[in-house]
Amino acid sequence: MSRLAPSTAPLDDSALVDExxxxxxxxxxxxxxxxxxxxxxxxxxxxxDPATAEEIAQDVFLAAFRGLSGFRSESSFRTWxxxxxxxxxxxxxxxxxxxxxxxxxxxxxxxxxxxxxxxxAPLADARADGAQSRxxxxxxxxxLEEDLRAVVLLRDVEDLDYEEIAQVLDVPRGTVKSRLxxxxxxxxxxxxxxx
Amino acid sequence: MDPVFARNRISAYLxxxxxxxxAERVTQALASDGxxxxxxxxxxxxxALLQDDADDAAPAGFSARVxxxxxxxxxxxxxxxxxWLRMEWMLAAATAAGVLAVVVMRAPEAEVSPDAESLVGxxxxxxxxxxxxxxxxxxxxxxxxxxxVPSLFASAPVDGAVAPELTxxxxxxxxxxxxxxxxxxxxxxxxGAPASxxxxxxxxxxxxxxxxxxxxSEREPYTLGWEATSSVVLQGALVDYRVDASRETALKExxxxxxxxxxxxxxxxxxxxxxxxxxxxxxxxxKVVLPPHNLAAFAERLAAVGAVSATPRADLDLTAxxxxxxxxxxxxxx
Numbered sequence: 001m002s003r004l005a006p007s008t009a010p011l012d013d014s015a016l017v018d019e020x021x022x023x024x025x026x027x028x029x030x031x032x033x034x035x036x037x038x039x040x041x042x043x044x045x046x047x048x049d050p051a052t053a054e055e056i057a058q059d060v061f062l063a064a065f066r067g068l069s070g071f072r073s074e075s076s077f078r079t080w081x082x083x084x085x086x087x088x089x090x091x092x093x094x095x096x097x098x099x100x101x102x103x104x105x106x107x108x109x110x111x112x113x114x115x116x117x118x119x120x121a122p123l124a125d126a127r128a129d130g131a132q133s134r135x136x137x138x139x140x141x142x143x144l145e146e147d148l149r150a151v152v153l154l155r156d157v158e159d160l161d162y163e164e165i166a167q168v169l170d171v172p173r174g175t176v177k178s179r180l181x182x183x184x185x186x187x188x189x190x191x192x193x194x195x
Numbered sequence: 196m197d198p199v200f201a202r203n204r205i206s207a208y209l210x211x212x213x214x215x216x217x218a219e220r221v222t223q224a225l226a227s228d229g230x231x232x233x234x235x236x237x238x239x240x241x242x243a244l245l246q247d248d249a250d251d252a253a254p255a256g257f258s259a260r261v262x263x264x265x266x267x268x269x270x271x272x273x274x275x276x277x278x279w280l281r282m283e284w285m286l287a288a289a290t291a292a293g294v295l296a297v298v299v300m301r302a303p304e305a306e307v308s309p310d311a312e313s314l315v316g317x318x319x320x321x322x323x324x325x326x327x328x329x330x331x332x333x334x335x336x337x338x339x340x341x342x343x344v345p346s347l348f349a350s351a352p353v354d355g356a357v358a359p360e361l362t363x364x365x366x367x368x369x370x371x372x373x374x375x376x377x378x379x380x381x382x383x384x385x386x387g388a389p390a391s392x393x394x395x396x397x398x399x400x401x402x403x404x405x406x407x408x409x410x411x412s413e414r415e416p417y418t419l420g421w422e423a424t425s426s427v428v429l430q431g432a433l434v435d436y437r438v439d440a441s442r443e444t445a446l447k448e449x450x451x452x453x454x455x456x457x458x459x460x461x462x463x464x465x466x467x468x469x470x471x472x473x474x475x476x477x478x479x480x481x482k483v484v485l486p487p488h489n490l491a492a493f494a495e496r497l498a499a500v501g502a503v504s505a506t507p508r509a510d511l512d513l514t515a516x517x518x519x520x521x522x523x524x525x526x527x528x529x
Contacts, residue, residue, distance in 0.1 A: 028265070032258045040253035054254060061261045062268070137244055155210065156245035162212050181206035181238075188237040191244065 013077035020068055028068075032061050035078060038158050039085050045141055045153050046089040056092045060085045075167050082158065083168045086150055093146070140190040148183035151176055201225070205235050209242060459484050 011019065011027070013034070019027035039060050043053035063084050064071075071080055141149055150169055154160045155176075162180075166173045201224035207213045208221045225232045450460050461467060461484055 025265070029258060029262050032261050036253040036257050036261075037251065040257065041249060041251045044251060050254070054257065054260075057253070057257070058261050058264060062264055065265055133244070134248055137248055152245065156242050157249040159246075159249075162207075162210070177207045177212065178203075180210075181203065184206050184238045184241050187241045187245075191241060192237055 014073060017068060017071060017073070017077055020065075028065055031064075031077065035081055036061075038078070039081065041157055042082065042085050042153055043089055045138065045157060046149065047092060048138065048142055052092065056088050057085075060088050063088065076164075079160075079164050079167050082154065082160070083170075086154075086168060090146055136191060140187050143190065144183055144186060148179055148186065151179040152183040152187070155180055201228070201231055202234065205231070205238055209235070209239055453484075 011030070013031065016027045016031050016034075020031070036057070039057045040053065043057045043060070044050060047053045047056060060081070064081055067084070071077070075083075141152070144152070147169075151165055154165045154168055155162075160168065162173050162176045165176045165180075169176070171179075201221045204213055204217060204221050208218060211218075213221065225235055453460055459467065460469075
């Protein structure tokens with residue numbers, strides 16, 4: 001009987017990774033379902049376009065599957081997966097700019113500075129005005145430099161602590177702290193108006 | 196209280212990431228500094244907006260689509276690793292080939308041929324990839340007898356644009372060092388050993404890694420390294436490129452070579468494949484479809500940079516997330 005039978009207790013990520021390595025391909029499906037939302041969120045926030053986000057998110061899991069034999073469990077599977085996600089998002093965005101195709105202008109901060117796409121009016125009713133405020137928030141995120149966007153997504157959207165973010169981005173913890181402060185300050189200027 | 200001290204720590208204070216002593220100092224500062232308290236409130240609000248926005252779920256059917264992609268790459272593999280990564284398969288191909296070596300290619304982006312750029316620009320989207328599935332090339336045939344292999348490296352007419360510049364280091368530069376330990380070489384470029392020197396390496400002889408350096412036009416100068424082995428089979432060549440983690444233009448350079456010979460890149464399913472920047476831990480299998488009369492020329496190009504190898508690398512664990520990138524190239528005839 002498979003160790004992945006529904007009657008068994010849920011396996012943690014580490015156990016699932018071992019199952020996959022042992023040839024239980026179904027265990028990877030469990031890992032995908034367990035982490036797909038967080039990978040999707042990062043890809044969507046990063047890339048803006050849902051179609052591109054799905055393509056890249058799929059690529060992330062394929063890369064993880066291929067790379068699982070090299071995963072040494074020195075960090076959590078979640079951290080490792082998010083590192084792959086960030087790498088793929090950075091590369092996808094770089095490639096898009098180099099090629100000049102598939103550009104998502106409204107959310108493409110590198111070409112459309114955030115000051116041009118964000119209404120400078122304060123978002124006094126941001127929470128009440130869901131769709132609009134969300135669009136503004138996404139545009140403001142897209143306008144951040146990638147280094148800043150990464151930390152704020154990993155912290156405030158994915159709820160990683162500073163140490164985990166440092167692992168994902170391979171930067172010192174102090175860098176995480178300073179980037180996060182900078183990112184939130186810039187977002188506050190864009191979303192809430194000038195200081 | 197130093198307001199700069201507190202201001203620089205507001206975010207970490209919000210996140211509960213400050214040591215107790217520092218947190219206490221910020222608390223005191225917030226109580227006595229109205230401007231600082233306002234800044235704290237603003238950042239807290241931004242954080243709340245971001246946290247409220249974190250409820251997205253992946254699209255319906257996402258996991259099934261991932262599973263299908265994995266299954267399509269695995270089939271007809273018996274293990275969880277993609278078939279093309281399994282050593283026994285490579286061993287069989289390499290044994291049939293009977294020739295071995297290690298290569299280095301260098302082709303800065305500025306040298307990418309118009310054809311290659313066209314490929315990059317036109318075929319990168321998923322939609323574009325889906326268009327020409329009917330052009331899928333035939334699968335590889337059975338391995339060729341070893342006696343057939345040398346003919347692949349004979350000179351042949353080149354059908355296409357001028358070939359990119361390919362450079363290899365002297366073969367003995369890293370002799371005796373294990374793969375992956377070759378030092379990066381700074382900004383200089385080296386000249387290659389004759390192709391014949393690469394092809395003549397006895398079967399099974401360990402091959403030292405080769406490293407070249409280069410820079411792109413869009414990034415700061417960087418050091419890159421290529422290592423590759425190539426197993427030549429009857430209808431084409433399988434080339435396993437091992438790429439330094441800083442290297443991301445491997446696929447583009449491959450497209451450059453293929454395009455210069457009238458060929459194109461396709462994915463494992465035969466669909467048009469657009470080069471994308473590879474990253475550490477990435478692994479990709481692509482096929483190069485070439486006109487039959489240029490297959491030998493392609494092999495010759497690889498041979499010219501030392502891309503001739505017959506022994507699968509024992510250390511070919513190319514899947515580490517922070518390790519080298521892997522590019523496996525299967526060359527087929529249309």
